[in-house]
Amino acid sequence: MSTGPARQAIKGIDTSGGRPVEYRFAHARNGNRHLVVVFANIYAPDDYGWATGVFDSLRANILWIRDRFEGQNTYYLCHEMDFGVERSVIGLISGVMTSLGLTPQDVTVWGSSKGGSAALYFGLRYGFRNIVASVPQLRIGSFVREVYPDVGRHMLGETMPDDNVAALDAILPDLLAAGANPDAHLYLVSSPQDEQYSTQVEPFLGLFERYPNFNFLFSESPFITGHGKVTQRNTPPLLGIAYLLVEGIAPRLGVTGHGYEQPEADRTGIEMFLKSTSVVQSSFAAPVVTAPAAHDLLPAGAVRLTGWAPGAVRISIWENGKYLASAPVGADGAWAWERDQRWGTGEHRVRLFAVDASGYQSERTDVQFTVSEHVMPAPSGHGSAQAPLVRTPRAHDQVRGDAVGFAGVAPGAAQVGFRLNGALLGASPVGPDGGWVWDAGRIWPHGLYTVEVFAVDETGAESPAAIVPFTVMNAPVGSSAPAY
Incomplete structure (x- = not known):
């Protein structure tokens, strides 16, 4: 003993x-x-x-x-x-x-x-x-x-x-x-x-x-x-x-x-x-939070969390080690959650993870925002478009200059647009199933890129952008980034 x-x-x-x-x-x-x-x-x-x-x-x-x-x-x-x-x-x-x-x-x-x-x-x-x-x-x-x-x-x-x-x-x-x-x-x-x-x-x-x-x-x-x-x-x-x-x-x-x-x-x-057989599987992608953006300043009564979690059935939401709620995930991978009570004023760090049908959990995602009684809610309908989910390239991928292509889903959107350093690179229509693909049709020179991918609905409302950093590896070192 x-x-x-x-x-x-x-x-x-x-x-x-x-x-x-x-x-x-x-x-x-x-x-x-x-x-x-x-x-x-x-x-x-x-x-x-x-x-x-x-x-x-x-x-x-x-x-x-x-x-x-x-x-x-x-x-x-x-x-x-x-x-x-x-x-x-x-x-x-x-x-x-x-x-x-x-x-x-x-x-x-x-x-x-x-x-x-x-x-x-x-x-x-x-x-x-x-x-x-x-x-x-x-x-x-x-x-x-x-x-x-x-x-x-x-x-x-x-x-x-x-x-x-x-x-x-x-x-x-x-x-x-x-x-x-x-x-x-x-x-x-x-x-x-x-x-x-x-x-x-x-x-x-x-x-x-x-x-x-x-x-x-x-x-x-x-x-x-x-x-x-x-x-x-x-x-x-x-x-x-x-x-x-x-x-x-x-x-x-x-x-x-x-x-x-x-x-x-x-x-x-x-x-x-x-x-x-661990409950937390590194191969199961952590949920993407499309809103609020990191360090957003939000009104106490209007905090809405949205995002993507393909392959999950629910999102588990926690703060300071305390369970808050679960949010169901749709067939398209989209999820959304609003608290049924007001948030306290001040800084909040919310932790989320996805859960699949077998009970496996994803890695964790943190989102930090600040709640203030002095911020007015956005007008109704403003900012309702949801950021697209970018499946390729993944954040921090290394890709060849002749193989840079974008793909993902944006249910409810009419098209998806792409910006680099504030300049519009192009746009892609969104299919009936929410899927989209886009290729610039040119070779990308060696370097680090951060592309903003945003959705636009039929009214022209633009969503928050999904930020995609990636590195092009095979072009000659010293080549300049494309001037779009």
């Missing part, structure tokens, strides 16, 4: 399977060669189980998996009887295990209630060495239909047909009856004071007898008053079991070697996995 500061948890999303799987991961202390996989109960905060610091002193690698698929719990198994959820979850576990250089013999699966059922299922089916299941449900289909019908409809289908209920009821008893993973170290926790014991645990205890390493923690404390209290009263002995399992000791009469430490263990594999 090790003590120390709270564990740093790294968040990620694995999309290698059919369903995105959200997770949290904490590195082992002192190079411990073990992985604990934690499944969540029905009331776990944010659908992560045992994630309140109770495992901070555990020396193993810890993988918490979130049970939230298509907006609801699934027992990590299925949505409308599609077991793609299960396949995606085991894909995540396998990816983490492999990247750590571990085998199923180095893994403990852990959970209580719904999470205990998941620990039993994944442990038995996929051959993990240690299984800790506190107050699980073994007849899952009947339980969700009768006790949690919202979860039941999500897992079984809208009408929760009897055949689907029977199929889910059978998956755990069938694994036990078949003697799946016979060498597993099984730790089952229950109590006669648990209202689910007589229907969900007791009828199946005989199936565990064929497991030589089965351990039954049966608590009859008078302080246990229901299902939720069983795990609470047994947390100290459960954590004691966890510490022993991490050390390679199965708490029975026999004792095995322990330690499994590699203080100088190579973390390359797991670091690469965590980076590739």
Whole structure:
């Protein structure tokens, strides 16, 4: 057992399977060669189980998996009887295990209630060495239909047909009856004071007898008053079991070697996995803010943020570490947001990031502006045109002089114009889908350029400009910029 500061948890999303799987991961202390996989109960905060610091002193690698698929719990198994959820979850576990250089013999699966059922299922089916299941449900289909019908409809289908209920009821008893993973170290926790014991645990205890390493923690404390209290009263002995399992000791009469430490263990594999599945993806472009412009002076009651975020479904908006709101992103990538209350006077720095359909986040974008009670709002309709989104060239790109072309989108605009050093370079019509392209039709000499790209609507109103700095690299050094 090790003590120390709270564990740093790294968040990620694995999309290698059919369903995105959200997770949290904490590195082992002192190079411990073990992985604990934690499944969540029905009331776990944010659908992560045992994630309140109770495992901070555990020396193993810890993988918490979130049970939230298509907006609801699934027992990590299925949505409308599609077991793609299960396949995606085991894909995540396998990816983490492999990247750590571990085998199923180095893994403990852990959970209580719904999470205990998941620990039993994944442990038995996929051959993990240690299984800790506190107050699980073994007849899952009947339980969700009768006790949690919202979860039941999500897992079984809208009408929760009897055949689907029977199929889910059978998956755990069938694994036990078949003697799946016979060498597993099984730790089952229950109590006669648990209202689910007589229907969900007791009828199946005989199936565990064929497991030589089965351990039954049966608590009859008078302080246990229901299902939720069983795990609470047994947390100290459960954590004691966890510490022993991490050390390679199965708490029975026999004792095995322990330690499994590699203080100088190579973390390359797991670091690469965590980076590739990180919630924040560097390949996902940060949102573009077209208004307000940096350091704008704005009236308190008329602050409107607009911009572009192609590929995103929403923009998350924060100030000083405090969440303000989310703004939906349209199919064309455009977004806009106005606060439903007045802004305080003074300087504001707002931070935004884009979120895609899988939950991945972009890099951050900051916009700074100042609010004053002495600034009058612009006349209605003035400045309503939105700056175009320039997709090529990207800011600070290096391009060849004979390959300088501009492309992007400007929904609702009639045309897009281009300026360099205040001089108009040209214009391009905007198609029905909002797309536009433009090429000056000449070679650009070597140098650094900053082009302003602006949209014009049918009334002639001009939008704020999108600023595009880029460098032309291949023309002879010393050539002058084009005199347009």
